[in-house]
Amino acid sequence: MNVLVINQCAHNKGDRAVLAFLLHELVRNGITSITVSTSEPRFWGAHDVQGLDADISFIPWGWAGSGGAAVSALQSIPRRLYQRWMTRVAYPALRRALLADQAGLSPRLACNRQFRHALEHADLVISTGGHHVTTLLAPDAISPQLFDMGLTLLAGKPLVCWSQSFGPFDFQTEENKAFVTRVMNRAACLYTRDHASVDRLQALGVEPSQIRPTLESVIALSDVLENTLPPSERPPVLGIAVYAVKRRTPEEYRHYINSLATLVDAAGAAGYTTRFFPMAIRGTAADDRPLIRDIIAASHQQNRCVLIDEDLPTVTHLAEVAQCRMFAGHKTHSVIFALTTATPLIALAYHVKTVDFMRQYALADYAIPDEELTGDALTNLFTRLDQHLDAVSRQQQQQTREFSDVIHRDFSQMLTRVR
Template sequence: MLRSLNRIGILGHVGTGNLGDEAIITAVIQNLRRRCPESEICAFTSNPEDTQERHRVPAFPLRRGRIDSRVAQQTTTADSSRPKAVSRFKSSLKRARPLYRILKATRDCASMTVGVLQELAFIATSYRYVKHLDLLIIAGSHQLNDFVGGAWAFPYTLLKWTLMARLAGARVAFLSVGAGPVSSRLGKQFIRWTLALACYRSFRDERSRDLVSEIGSEGKNLFVPDLAFSLSAPEKHLSRLPSQPVIGINPLPFFDSWYWYKSDDQLYRQYVRKIASAAELAIDNGYAVWLFPTQLRADPLVIEDVRRGMSERYRHHLLNWPVQNFEDLVAGISACRFVIATRYHGILVSLLLKTPVLALAYHGKSKDLMRLLDQDKYVLDAACWDLESLPDLFFQLDRQRRQITEQIALRLPTIRGMLAAQYDAVLGQTLPQSESSAAETFGPPSEDRSIQMISGAEGAIK
C-alpha cells in the first residue's frame, strides 16, 4: 500500500430494510477486507443496530434520532388522538389570535434552539468517532438528492460528515453514488461544497455525473458503475423447487401516497393492476410466480395489493418464498427463469446473477443500467407501459434466455474490472510507481477511459 489506512469508515443511508443498499455496504466491506486485511472498519448509518447485526462491524448514527424499522402506518389526525381538554384549549387559543401567534412563535423559537443545541452535541459526539479515521467512503446508493427531506436531509448530512472528516485529516471518497433530483438552491450549494471537499468522486450512471456537473461541481466527476456489481454474491440455493418454471416479479409502491415522493392514487392502482395482470399472464402460460421484495419495509404492502388484485384461481400459483436477507433474495432470483423488476437493485441483482430481466423503469438510471449490460430492448416505462406490449417481450425473453445470459456474462467482467480498479486507486494499491502521484490524490481513470472499458476496450485504470 502507498499509504497507511489503519481505520476506514463507510457512510451510507442504510438500515431501513433496502437489500440493494445493504448489498452495496457488503460489497465495500468485502473489497476492503480483501485489500486492507489489517484495517479497522466502521460504519455510519441510519440504523447502527441493524448495521452491526447485518454486517458485523461497529456502527454509529449518521443523524440525530432513531430510525423506526417498522413499516409506516396510517395514523389518525392529531386532534383526534389528543385528549379532548387539550383540543378545546387549543381551539380557545386560536380564537385569541394575537396571543396564539405569540405563543406559537415562542414555541417554534424554543424548538429551533433546542434542535440547534442537540445538533451541536451530536456533531461533537460524532467527531470523536471521525477523528480516528484515515479514510471515509461515501458508499454508493442514491445519496445526492434533496427530494426526500429537502436540503437539510441528505445534502446537509453529507456536508456535515465530509467536513468533519476533512477537519480530522481524513480523506473522503465518494464511490459510485447516484444523484438527483436536486431542486433547491441550498441543496445544490451543500452538494457543491461537499464534493469540493472530496478527494475522489465517481457516479454510478452518466445522468448523475452530468447532473452534478450542471449544478456547478468542478473537477473530475467520473462514471464507475454501481458498487453492488463488485459484490461476491453468496451461493445459496432453495432446497425445494416447484415442477413449473418460475418467473420472479419485483414491484414497488410506485406513486403510492404513503411512500412515493410524488403520489398519485390512480397511477398506483393502474400499476398494481398491470403487475397483477402480468402475474396472471405468466400463470396462464404454465409458470409459477414469485412476488418478491427488495425493500423489506415497503414492498410487502404493494405485493399484498397485487395479490388482492389477482383473480382467486391464480393465487395458489404464487410461491411463498420468504425474503428476510440478501441471501434469501439471491436464492430466489437464482431459481427464476427470468425476472420482471421495477426496483433498481431488483434489476441489478438479477443481472449480477446472469438472470434475464424485463425492467419496468421508473427513472432514467434503470434504463442506463440495462443499456450498460446491452439489455436496453427489454425496458418498459413503469409509468405508462402497455399490457399489450408485454406478451411479445415476455416470450422473447424466454426464447432467447440463453443468448441473453451470454450477453450479460460478456459484459460483467469489464464492469467488475472497473470497480476493482477504482478500489485499487482509492486504496493506493497495485499501481505502477510512475502512477504514484495519481494514487496520492486518488487518481482515477479518465472518463474517456471508463467509457472505453465499458465498450469492451481492454486496459488498466490510469
C-alpha cells in the same frame, strides 16, 4: 487504517447489498477496522458480517433518529420534533459553517455522539451508494446523508462518494444549492455509477476533476456466487420486485396493481410460478409486502404466487434470484441483482438510471419507463424475452465479468489515491 462508512440505509435491501460489497472489498484490500454509520443499527447482526476477518461495528447516523422503522402516530411525535429542529436549526448551522469554512460548535453538538467519536478516529470516510444526493428524495436536498457528509468535511476528513447516482437537482434556495455544490467539490472524489449523474454534477457546478465514472458496485458480488445455470435449465419461475415508496394517487395505485397482476397472469398461463422478492426490511415504513399482497389479490393466478416473507441476507437473496428463469424488477437494485446473476429481466424504470444500467448491458429494449407501464406492455416484453432467455443470460454473464474487473480495479485505485 480506520474506515468509516456513512449514509447506509438499513431498511433498503439494495443499500444493504452495496454495504456487503464494501465490506468484502475493504477486507480484500487489507482494511480490517471498519465502522458503519447506519439508519438502524438494530437491523444488523453477526450473520451479516459472517466470514469477514475484520473488526466491524455499527453506529447510528450523525443525524440520528431518521431510521426507517414504522411507528404509531403518538410514538412519531418526538421524532417529528427532532427532525424539525435538525432541519430548521442544525442543518442551517452546518450549511453556514461549511460555506464560511468555519467548524462551528452547533453542528458538532447536534451530531450523534457515537458518530462524532467514529469521525474523530477515521482515516477515511466513504459515503456508500446508491442514491442520496438529489432533490428528488428530499426537498432542497436537506437530508441526513448530506448533513453527515458536511460534518465529515468540517472535521477535515477525506470523503469519498462511492458508486452513486447524483441528481436530479431542483433547488428552491441558492443557499442549499451552494451548500450541495460545496460538499461535492470538497469531497476527495465522486464515483458515479451512471452517465446522467456526470452531466447533472457538472451542471451543478462540480469540477470535472472531482468526477470519476465507475459502475454499480453490487455487480462485483457476482464473485461470491456459485456458477449459475442457463435460464432454460432453471425452474419456470418469474421473480418480481416492486417499487412501493413512490407516491401514487388511488387511481395510479390501482393501475400499478392491475398492470403487475396482468403480468403475473400471463406468466401463469405460460407455466410460470411467480415469486415476489421484497426489497425492504419487514415492518419498516418502506416495507413493500402490503403492495405485493394487493398485487397477488388482483391476480387470477394466486395459487401460482409465492411471497418470500423473510428478510434474506444479501448473498442468499442473490442466490435466490439466480434460481429464477426470468425477473421483473422495479426497485433499482432488484434490476442490478438480476443483471448480476445473469437472470433475464424486464426493468421497470421509475428513474433514468435504470434505463442507463440496462443500456450498459445492451438490454435497453427490455426497459419500460413508468409512464409507459401497462399490463399489455409488460406481457409483450415477457413474451419476447421468453424466446431469448439463454442468449440474453449469456450476454449478461459476459458483461458482468468485465464490469466486475473494472469495479475491483477502481476501488483499489481509490484506496491507493486517498491513503
